[in-house]
Amino acid sequence: MEEVLKEKVKSIDSIIAKMKTHGEHSLVELLKEEIDKLKRLNEEYETQLSNKTVKNKETTATKTKYTLSDGSIYVINKGKNYKYLYDSNTSVITYEFSNGQIERTFPTGIKEIRRTDGKIIIKTSEKEYDVIN
DSSP states (O other), X not given: OHHHHHHHHHHHHHHHHHHHHOTTSOHHHHHHHHHHHHHHHHHHHHHHHHHTSEEEEEEOSSEEEEEETTSOEEEXXXXXXXXXXXXXXXXXXXXXXXXXXXXXXXXTSOEXXXXXXXXXXXXXXSSOEEEEO
């Protein structure tokens, strides 16, 4: 909630700053520009959302597999041990485990592990890794 309020205050501050720097623009013109920008963002969001609709669902004894309209694959393990998403646009595989840990594997082989204690581990190979607190 606090983050949303901060974002709204930031938007209002940017409108006020534009009014101060562009004296010839009226408040109505600036608000129309902001509304147009929001409409474009909403259209982009709707396009991305429509690309992620479920095209096919396969259920087996151990898992449920969803194929999305953009070619991505989302799998939920029945034991609720993990979920994973293969994003066809970026070729990134994301695992989410029941303990809250999230692992992302990139096409380059780099693995990002976000642990529940807030630590982020970047693995470049089996033996080489960096820990970010």
